[in-house]
Amino acid sequence: QAKEAGRNTCHFFSPELNMRATERLLLESTMRRALEREEFFLVYQPQMELRSGHIAGIEALLRWRHPDLGVVPPNNFIPIAEETGLIVPLGEWVLAEACRQAVRWQQEGQPPLRMAVNVSARQFRQRNLGLRIEKILMETGLDPALLELELTESAVMENPEEAILTLRQLKKMGITLSIDDFGTGYSSLSHLKHFPIDRLKIDRSFVKHVTRDHNDATIAEAIIALAHSMKLTVVAEGIEHSEQMEFMHQRHCDTMQGYYLSRPVTAEEFGTFLKRLGESDGKAHGLLGG
Ligand code: C2E
Ligand code: MG
Ligand code: MG
Ligand code: MG
Numbered sequence: 476q477a478k479e480a481g482r483n484t485c486h487f488f489s490p491e492l493n494m495r496a497t498e499r500l501l502l503e504s505t506m507r508r509a510l511e512r513e514e515f516f517l518v519y520q521p522q523m524e525l526r527s528g529h530i531a532g533i534e535a536l537l538r539w540r541h542p543d544l545g546v547v548p549p550n551n552f553i554p555i556a557e558e559t560g561l562i563v564p565l566g567e568w569v570l571a572e573a574c575r576q577a578v579r580w581q582q583e584g585q586p587p588l589r590m591a592v593n594v595s596a597r598q599f600r601q602r603n604l605g606l607r608i609e610k611i612l613m614e615t616g617l618d619p620a621l622l623e624l625e626l627t628e629s630a631v632m633e634n635p636e637e638a639i640l641t642l643r644q645l646k647k648m649g650i651t652l653s654i655d656d657f658g659t660g661y662s663s664l665s666h667l668k669h670f671p672i673d674r675l676k677i678d679r680s681f682v683k684h685v686t687r688d689h690n691d692a693t694i695a696e697a698i699i700a701l702a703h704s705m706k707l708t709v710v711a712e713g714i715e716h717s718e719q720m721e722f723m724h725q726r727h728c729d730t731m732q733g734y735y736l737s738r739p740v741t742a743e744e745f746g747t748f749l750k751r752l753g754e755s756d757g758k759a760h761g762l763l764g765g
Contacts, residue, residue: 499555499558499559502552502555503555503559503561506539506552506555506556506559506561506565507561509539509541510561510564510565510568514539514540514541514542515537515538515539515540515565515568515569516537516538516539516540516741517535517536517537517538517569517572517573517576517742518535518536518538518739518740518741518742519533519534519535519536519576519739519740519741519742519745520533520534520536520732520737520738520739520740521533521732521736521737521745521748521759522534522591522710522730522731522732522736523730523731523732523736523759524729524730525720525723525724525728525729525730525731526724526729527758528758528759529757529758529759530588530752530757530759531588531589531729531730532588532589532590532591532623532730533577533588533589533590533591533745534591534592534593534625534732534739535569535572535573535576535590535591535592535593536549536593536739537549537553537565537569537593539552553595556595557595557596557597560597562595562597562598563597563598563601566594566595566598567598567607567611569592569593570592570594570608570611571611571614571615573590573592574590574611574612574615574617574622575615576590576742577590577615577617577621577622578615578616578617579742580745580746580749583746585746585749585750585753586753586757587618587621588621588749589620589621589622589623589651590617590621590622590623591623591624591625591651591653592622592623592624592625593625593655594624594625594626594630595627595630596627596629596630596633599626599630599631599638599641600630600633600634600637604641604645605641605644605645605648608622608624608645608648608650609648612648618649619648619649619650620649620650620651622650622651623650623651623652623653623673623674624645624650624651624652624653625653625654625655625676626652626653626654626655627654627655627656627660628654628656628657628659628660628661628662629660629661631654631666631670632660632661632662632663632666635663635666635669635670638670639666639669639670639671642670642671642672643671646671651673651674652670652671652672652673652674653672653673653674653675653676653710654667654672654674654675654676655676656676656678656679656712657675657676657677657678657698658677658678658680658681658694658698659678659680664701667705668705672707673707673708674702674707674708674709674710674729674730675698675701675702675707675708675709675710676709676710676711676712676732677695677698677699677709677710677711677712677728678712678713679712679713679733680713681694681695681698682695682711682712682713682714682719682723682733683713683715685719685722685723686716686718686719686722692722695711695722695723695726695728696726699726699727699728703727708729708730709728709729709730710728710729710730710731710732711723711728711730711731711732711733712732712733713732713733713734714731714732714733714734714735714736715733715734715735716735717735719733719735720735736759
């Protein structure tokens, strides 16, 4: 919109917009260097099966350890990486690192757990995404059945015909597919039913007040019913309290994820968590908290 506004006015050259452009360029080059300097790292958050109390999987979440700013959360840099295209190499690094870590834990004798990785819209649109992922799986040695990709509604709905081909290809490889932040984007149900997906993740915004807000409760229940009627499993994200967990449990939501179980932690901390888990029969309930 800067271009449109700027064509015939001097707004385009206003210091404010100028700075934004400069800032963006600076950020882009900084991020490119950060990738080379290995300033990015992953944290891991467990998911628990509500029926059994067993750990069902792990979500890998990206962090940037900036030398001056400290740890930068993904919402502050992923949109820029998405815009500049840096998300493609960055996302590939995330996939490879998450797969490597999953294999490392198995080599340490931990039971195999499914590793979920977020894939951005732009990354999903890459023509050879399937091949690239296949290569990463081969190089890291991770069983495709232990990889899950989290896609947003907008990523798959943007071009549903293309999306379905990509999803089928990934599905054929044995990868689990889920729709992240479900309910916040725009999903066409007629497309959704043709997508070979496995799970829906109820967005945190509906979970937050689920025990107090009748509308949020209705939405959460509707998503659970929708998923189950399509033979999909459901994950509730952002569970911070036992009441929210109880709500989801009572409504037969399959899986939970959130601070109540554990915050996202470093690979080292997660390794310790897995060891303790092994000593408690794989039951996470009561083992953790916050
Ligand atoms: P998401 O995929 O929906 O991930 C869940 C976010 O909720 C994470 O934020 C997680 O730390 C946070 N969270 C988990 N449990 C709770 C809880 O109980 N309460 C609250 N308040 N928050 C909780 P995070 O790590 O800051 O990531 C934010 C978003 O950035 C992610 O949302 C995802 O969309 C994106 N993201 C993170 N890592 C990657 C990545 O490697 N690639 C891409 N493309 N996007 C990523
Ligand atoms: Mg996610
Ligand atoms: Mg999510
Ligand atoms: Mg979310």
